[in-house]
Amino acid sequence: MINTLQIKNIGIIDNITISLNEGFNVLTGETGAGKTLIIDSLQILAGGRFSKEMIRKGEKNSFVEMSVSLPNHGFEDDTVIISREISITGKNICKINGRLVTVNQLREFMSKIIDIHGQHDNQSILNINTHIELIDEYSGKEIIKIKNEYKKLYQKRIEIKSEIDKNYGDDKLKQRKLDLLKYQLKEIDDANLKIGEEEELENKRKVIRESENIVANLRETENQLNEKTIDSINIAIKSMEKIEEFNEKYSKILSTLKECYYELEEVSRDISFFNSDICFNEEEQEIIEERLYLINSLKRKYGNNVAEIIDYRTKIKREIYEIENMDEYVKSLKDNLSKIEDEMYEISKMMNKIRTKYSNQLEEKVNNELKELEMKNAIFKIKLEFSEERQFNINGLDCLEFLISTNVGSETTQLVKIASGGEMSRIMLAIKSVLVDIDKIPVVIFDEIDTGVSGIAAISIGEKIKKISKKHQVICVTHLASIAARGDYNYYVCKEVEENETKTKVKLLKEEEVLLEIARISSGNITEISINHAKELRKMRIA
Numbered sequence: 001m002i003n004t005l006q007i008k009n010i011g012i013i014d015n016i017t018i019s020l021n022e023g024f025n026v027l028t029g030e031t032g033a034g035k036t037l038i039i040d041s042l043q044i045l046a047g048g049r050f051s052k053e054m055i056r057k058g059e060k061n062s063f064v065e066m067s068v069s070l071p072n073h074g075f076e077d078d079t080v081i082i083s084r085e086i087s088i089t090g091k092n093i094c095k096i097n098g099r100l101v102t103v104n105q106l107r108e109f110m111s112k113i114i115d116i117h118g119q120h121d122n123q124s125i126l127n128i129n130t131h132i133e134l135i136d137e138y139s140g141k142e143i144i145k146i147k148n149e150y151k152k153l154y155q156k157r158i159e160i161k162s163e164i165d166k167n168y169g170d171d172k173l174k175q176r177k178l179d180l181l182k183y184q185l186k187e188i189d190d191a192n193l194k195i196g197e198e199e200e201l202e203n204k205r206k207v208i209r210e211s212e213n214i215v216a217n218l219r220e221t222e223n224q225l226n227e228k229t230i231d232s233i234n235i236a237i238k239s240m241e242k243i244e245e246f247n248e249k250y251s252k253i254l255s256t257l258k259e260c261y262y263e264l265e266e267v268s269r270d271i272s273f274f275n276s277d278i279c280f281n282e283e284e285q286e287i288i289e290e291r292l293y294l295i296n297s298l299k300r301k302y303g304n305n306v307a308e309i310i311d312y313r314t315k316i317k318r319e320i321y322e323i324e325n326m327d328e329y330v331k332s333l334k335d336n337l338s339k340i341e342d343e344m345y346e347i348s349k350m351m352n353k354i355r356t357k358y359s360n361q362l363e364e365k366v367n368n369e370l371k372e373l374e375m376k377n378a379i380f381k382i383k384l385e386f387s388e389e390r391q392f393n394i395n396g397l398d399c400l401e402f403l404i405s406t407n408v409g410s411e412t413t414q415l416v417k418i419a420s421g422g423e424m425s426r427i428m429l430a431i432k433s434v435l436v437d438i439d440k441i442p443v444v445i446f447d448e449i450d451t452g453v454s455g456i457a458a459i460s461i462g463e464k465i466k467k468i469s470k471k472h473q474v475i476c477v478t479h480l481a482s483i484a485a486r487g488d489y490n491y492y493v494c495k496e497v498e499e500n501e502t503k504t505k506v507k508l509l510k511e512e513e514v515l516l517e518i519a520r521i522s523s524g525n526i527t528e529i530s531i532n533h534a535k536e537l538r539k540m541r542i543a
Contacts, residue, residue: 003067004017005041010055012502013034014504028484028517033494047103080097082106117432125427154392160337184302188298195307197295201295222271225267230264234261237257240257341390355384359400369430370430375427380430383401426461442472443475458480479521481534522537
């Protein structure tokens with residue numbers, strides 16, 4: 001439901017904030033005070049068109065924002081803030097919870113939140129594409145399961161048809177593609193790639209590139225040990241042997257020197273072995289470089305690494321097989337397609353049977369509602385056609401549309417062709433009343449749908465709207481006392497002059513003020529008789 005609605009700089013509206021409530025919210029007031037501008041603002045917020053002439057005189061932009069409670073809609077918080085700002089230059093800024101969205105995204109989002117109905121604006125009912133969805137929702141669980149099965153098959157059918165269309169052009173294109181794939185396969189196969197070999201080659205190349213440097217340093221180390229260090233220690237040992245008998249400390253020093261001598265001799269032998277083991281092989285280096293160049297060349301064409309190249313080889317080998325065995329492959333696709341279409345046909349017949357059943361029920365209920373709305377000559381009809389030619393669509397083989405005849409003897413026609421706004425509004429209200437339990441849109445807005453209606457029909461309209469308000473938040477602009485009297489919350493819209501400027505004001509009325517407003521709109525004057533009449537009408541609110 002809408003919690004608050006803020007409107008800035010639209011028409012004579014300067015800056016107003018309206019707090020709305022659950023149930024039946026009624027807007028009444030003076031002619032030209034801005035009631036329609038409030039509905040226009042909701043239309044703008046719903047992604048509707050906007051004329052820069054609507055921007056308040058002297059201002060550079062208009063702004064509309066609403067706070068909506070949307071439990072179980074996937075938001076962290078149940079409260080969602082939706083806004084739209086339009087500048088005099090035509091720039092649009094649309095936001096949902098502070099996130100920028102396009103006008104189309106805003107329109108799509110809001111189509112699931114508010115449903116606006118006016119004299120010539122009954123979008124949800126006039127949209128033929130929604131009619132079959134409404135019947136399916138009305139059918140409930142009886143159709144949901146098989147419709148979901150159908151949709152899975154429908155998607156699979158699209159994929160198979162796309163596969164058939166995508167791969168099989170003329171013979172020349174096919175041959176070109178086959179030649180290219182075979183060339184790629186041969187190039188990869190000739191390379192005889194192995195997982196992990198690139199890393200192994202890189203390591204070998206690194207060793208070869210550093211081998212000269214390694215050998216030079218090993219030789220220098222060996223030379224230094226032989227020429228200086230070991231010989232020097234050997235001389236020192238001989239000198240200490242001459243005096244070791246004179247002091248135990250000399251003997252210990254001699255022992256340490258001998259240990260160093262033997263260890264350095266062993267190190268020298270190891271270095272000599274390492275040195276002889278490392279040899280620079282120019283031929284091997286060339287082979288490694290060529291192999292790495294080949295791998296890198298294949299990586300540029302077929303993948304980021306050897307594993308991806310091998311995966312690509314598997315893919316193109318499969319494509320080659322499919323092209324070379326095309327007739328067989330196409331036949332298997334077509335056989336599968338035929339099987340799926342047979343399943344879809346059977347499910348479509350089941351859905352048609354269910355829709356026929358519930359269309360008949362809906363027709364009867366809507367026609368009863370129309371009689372209560374003083375449209376006794378109107379006939380509501382649901383046209384349901386089944387395509388035996390198997391022209392499958394997302395809903396099966398059914399084409400469904402709501403039709404109406406408003407006069408005795410006239411043929412049924414599309415709802416959109418109804419000329420009278422008053423008739424259209426009552427037809428919409430009749431359908432809405434029947435579908436109230438399954439309609440998932442939380443907010444329903446009625447803008448002067450009572451125009452040209454009076455007497456029993458007006459009372460019946462009030463009853464229907466009240467019924468809808470039990471399941472949805474309703475916002476209704478009305479001029480009829482019998483409808484205003486049923487409001488749970490009544491708002492008075494007026495205009496005031498402040499600092500030589502006309503501005504719209506909106507006030508939530510207390511009960512005694514509601515009675516005075518009902519009295520005013522019922523007779524034009526507030527008298528004891530009109531107040532008593534208002535009290536009688538007000539009693540209908542709890543009926």
